[in-house]
Amino acid sequence: xxxxxxxGSGCGLRCGSxxxxxxxxxxxxxxxxxxxxxxxxxxxxxxxxxxxxxxESVAAGEPLASIETDKVTxxxxxxxxxxxxxxxxxEGQTVPIETPIARLGDPSMTSATAAAAVGAAGAPAPGxxxxxxxxxxxPAAAAxxxxxxxxxxxxxxxxxxVAAPSPAAAGPAASADLAAPGxxxxxxxxxxxxxxxxxxxxxxxxxxxxxxxxPGARRLTKADVLRHLEQPAHASxxxxxxxPSLAPPSASAKASLPATASPPxxxxxxxxxxxxxxxxxxxxxxxSIAEHMLAARSTIPHGLVVAEADLTExxxxxxxxxxxxxxxxGARLTLTVCFVAALGRALAxxxxxxxxxxxxxxxxRGLIVPVIRRVEELGLGETARALAELAGRARxxxxxxxxxxxxxxxxxxxxxxxxxxAAPIVPLGQLGILGPGLVEQRPLPGxxxxxxxxxxxxxxLSFDRRALDDLAxxxxxxxxxxxxxRLPSERGPSGPPAQR
Numbered sequence: 001x002x003x004x005x006x007x008g009s010g011c012g013l014r015c016g017s018x019x020x021x022x023x024x025x026x027x028x029x030x031x032x033x034x035x036x037x038x039x040x041x042x043x044x045x046x047x048x049x050x051x052x053x054x055x056e057s058v059a060a061g062e063p064l065a066s067i068e069t070d071k072v073t074x075x076x077x078x079x080x081x082x083x084x085x086x087x088x089x090x091e092g093q094t095v096p097i098e099t100p101i102a103r104l105g106d107p108s109m110t111s112a113t114a115a116a117a118v119g120a121a122g123a124p125a126p127g128x129x130x131x132x133x134x135x136x137x138x139p140a141a142a143a144x145x146x147x148x149x150x151x152x153x154x155x156x157x158x159x160x161x162v163a164a165p166s167p168a169a170a171g172p173a174a175s176a177d178l179a180a181p182g183x184x185x186x187x188x189x190x191x192x193x194x195x196x197x198x199x200x201x202x203x204x205x206x207x208x209x210x211x212x213x214x215p216g217a218r219r220l221t222k223a224d225v226l227r228h229l230e231q232p233a234h235a236s237x238x239x240x241x242x243x244p245s246l247a248p249p250s251a252s253a254k255a256s257l258p259a260t261a262s263p264p265x266x267x268x269x270x271x272x273x274x275x276x277x278x279x280x281x282x283x284x285x286x287x288s289i290a291e292h293m294l295a296a297r298s299t300i301p302h303g304l305v306v307a308e309a310d311l312t313e314x315x316x317x318x319x320x321x322x323x324x325x326x327x328x329x330g331a332r333l334t335l336t337v338c339f340v341a342a343l344g345r346a347l348a349x350x351x352x353x354x355x356x357x358x359x360x361x362x363x364x365r366g367l368i369v370p371v372i373r374r375v376e377e378l379g380l381g382e383t384a385r386a387l388a389e390l391a392g393r394a395r396x397x398x399x400x401x402x403x404x405x406x407x408x409x410x411x412x413x414x415x416x417x418x419x420x421x422a423a424p425i426v427p428l429g430q431l432g433i434l435g436p437g438l439v440e441q442r443p444l445p446g447x448x449x450x451x452x453x454x455x456x457x458x459x460x461l462s463f464d465r466r467a468l469d470d471l472a473x474x475x476x477x478x479x480x481x482x483x484x485x486r487l488p489s490e491r492g493p494s495g496p497p498a499q500r
Contacts, residue, residue: 030103037097038401046094046284068284092196193220285366301465309481312454317488329381331388342483344375358407361394371407432463
């Protein structure tokens, strides 16, 4: 029989301590999920969004988070089934590859053990007390009002694990990371800011408490800060706080000025009426594009050749066959499709095998270049369908990392934005990039001394001088123009060019 001298409470305490011990054991044996290396050149990745929360179950192969890397957003699936014990990286945070980002527990653990494991994840590790400012340090007293109003100090570690309540942890000493929604966090009352939001707050000298968040929000996000800064009443305040030289001098500063010195000039009226001086952090895509372009421009010796193409017959043929082509092939016959087909055939004639061409697709947040495989083997219909499918997935953010790798050359249709000519930067690892300009009606030479109105396009070819010399680049561009001129004559029985 059980010892009743415990008054009925000893078993509960022992069972609770056993659950805590088991939880710590599970935590030590938890499966660590790391930031994946989704590309050979990838050195870091950004955690876009957690699709599972602490305490929830996840099955093997089920999406756990979205990862933004190399301009592509992809889903990270769980390597095994289990219970989410700890989320080690905040949404929007960029970390090096192989960095632990989450811990998964055994799916067979009981609810009590799972709660204890989650509590072990959020509790401070045994040993010396964590220094003030550590993300897991338990503050002994509330920070002074002047410290609460300042920007949050950078945390040494972050975790979104939520500790389950236990009899031994019912006191008020809770770490900053374990604060409930709406409770005080580092930098003042309210939801704790994400790393991106914290950097934005610090850049503008704003306390987290000054930003209004939606009801029930668990975190203060970048969108909340930007929405606050866009308000006219706060734009000038943010500019003044982030630029001390523009802020009016304080009373003590005025008193310390020499009598002969004039006080600093106040900012001119309207200087910040339109958000002047508001710094917005680069998105992961814009940062990736900037790094890629800088590396390409710095390491590739660029060459440029330009040719004029008479596309009068091509434009007339396209207008006459567009409707039956789209009905038969199920895709639009765009000029970009014609440029892709012509360049692919020109590269194949030059001796290149397996011609994989990248096609630049403009998005609201940047530019991405999915790759069409083995273009030299595709007819116009297959090329049109492949381009439409890749462009659709690009705009829906459903491209895989493999979809943007391995291109031999790239085409960027700068004419679609009414540009007559451009000198695009050669992508890293490629031979060059073709930039067709605006296709427009112009006076062109006619038979003899006459002049006619036709459709003209300037095509620029930026190339890597280590791979091509000027002569080879000029021959490639001339061959591309020749294939554009021959497309109308390559007709199938129903009118469009025959499939190759």
